[in-house]
Amino acid sequence: MKKLVFFAALFLVTVSLTAQINHSGTYAYSFKPQGDPPKTEADKGPTGKLVLLRMDGNKYRFWLDVGLGWPNYHVGETDGTIFIVNDTASFDNTFEDASHPCILKFKIESNKININSLSSSFNCGFGSGVNADGDYTKLAVQPTLNNEWLKKEYYNSPRIIITSPKAEIFQDESCLHSFTPKRFFNKGDNLINISETEKTVYTEFIPSPGKLIYGWIKKSEVKSVPAN
Numbered sequence: 001m002k003k004l005v006f007f008a009a010l011f012l013v014t015v016s017l018t019a020q021i022n023h024s025g026t027y028a029y030s031f032k033p034q035g036d037p038p039k040t041e042a043d044k045g046p047t048g049k050l051v052l053l054r055m056d057g058n059k060y061r062f063w064l065d066v067g068l069g070w071p072n073y074h075v076g077e078t079d080g081t082i083f084i085v086n087d088t089a090s091f092d093n094t095f096e097d098a099s100h101p102c103i104l105k106f107k108i109e110s111n112k113i114n115i116n117s118l119s120s121s122f123n124c125g126f127g128s129g130v131n132a133d134g135d136y137t138k139l140a141v142q143p144t145l146n147n148e149w150l151k152k153e154y155y156n157s158p159r160i161i162i163t164s165p166k167a168e169i170f171q172d173e174s175c176l177h178s179f180t181p182k183r184f185f186n187k188g189d190n191l192i193n194i195s196e197t198e199k200t201v202y203t204e205f206i207p208s209p210g211k212l213i214y215g216w217i218k219k220s221e222v223k224s225v226p227a228n
Helices: 002-019 147-153
Strands: 025-030 047-056 059-067 075-083 088-092 103-109 112-117 134-138 159-162 166-170 178-186 190-192 200-205 213-218 222-225
Touching (some): 047 112, 047 134, 075 088, 147 200, 190 200
Antiparallel strands (some): 025 047, 025 134, 047 059, 059 075, 088 103, 103 112, 159 190, 159 222, 166 178, 166 213, 200 213
């Protein structure tokens, strides 16, 4: 009986550890250019960069940048939200009311993430000949993913400043569903206006490297300011 209890406990610990794996970080690839580039372009071949930040549980925010490099330097970029289950995830922008589907499949294998695109680069908004397919390896030296980095991702977005003593952060754009426990921004917090409705604003904030706070707040508790 003790053996059974031991193995049951070991199984539970293993499942728990597996469930807690955090895949946040920066993954990338780079190759030499094809053909015969000039010496000044010899290191400017195809590149790809994938940034993952865990939002909650198995829910992740991602930012993806890809480029063909020499000779035409066509590029592509997209971002979104995925749920990683059994080391796989799917992104489909039709859930975000997109008129043309951009479908990406993610597969995690050790320190690599493979992306397989199931639609044309046109549908993903990429440049001619650009796609997201490939193996992205987790960088040995990780860049700092802080709020300054996040601001650069949204450099054209307007800013908002919290005007109420505490502004609750909600999960939905109608501000009806609270987080558990409740989450708040404080008066004076300077945030990014990523998306908005008539009465609410969606924002994201990184208080410390690798930690992402996100959600909707009421416009009655903020004032808008131009982008920095």
